[in-house]
Amino acid sequence: MATVYELHPENPQVRRVEEIKEALQDGAILLYPTDTVYAIGCDINVKSAVERVRQIKRLSNDKPLTFLSPSLSNIAAYATVTDPAYRIIRRLIPGPFTFLLPATKLVPKLVMDPKRKTTGIRVPDSKVCLDLLEALGNPIISTSAHLPDDDMDRNGYAGKAELFDRFDKMVDVIVDTGEDPGYQVSTILDLTGEEPQIVREGLGVEEVFSLV
Secondary structure, three states, X not given: OOEEEEOOOOOOOHHHHHHHHHXXXXXXXXXXXXXXXXXXXXXXXXXXXXXXXXXXXXXXXXXXXXXXXOOHHHHHHHEOOOHHHHXXXXXXXXXXEEEEEEEOOXXXXXXXXXXXXXXXXXXXXXXXXXXXXXXXXXXXXXXXXXXXXXXXXXXXXXXXXXXXXXXXXXXXXXXXXXXXXXOOOEEEEEOOOOOOEEEEOOEOHHHXXXXX
């Protein structure tokens, strides 16, 4: 049974953030809200936790996992960022955008795309996420809490009560900000080539259209 932490969405309680950080360092799996949808995550550097996330999501090892970073400078530690990519990312973060970039050696093999050697990174517009990232000091895996056999509402995602009930025995920590889950996914932007490519249209796609 998961431990539920109630966090204020704009002013997360420092002590509770610290407790969640310690749990993540110990290999906990987290169900938490982002600026898009609720996500399943863990400390990117805890291999056993990443493997559990893959099991929960039923993802084979050739399917890459997206992770959250706190800033553009942190992105540059985990991915190769060209000058054109830098200018685009700087305009869009923080926000509901996932950037596909060439991975550096800091990205675990279990996280990156094994064929392309790329990784997906987001800088969320979420105080809860950013405070957790700052406390942990490492990126946090972020894959949508959406399973094929969930009870779905008309938008395609489970309501909060259904979501929490579904994952209660799968995860170790649940973050509750008192807000309903979002249902619109991030826009995915591939920045690995000479020209940026929109891979998936989601939240904020109009802003991307104005840049590419």
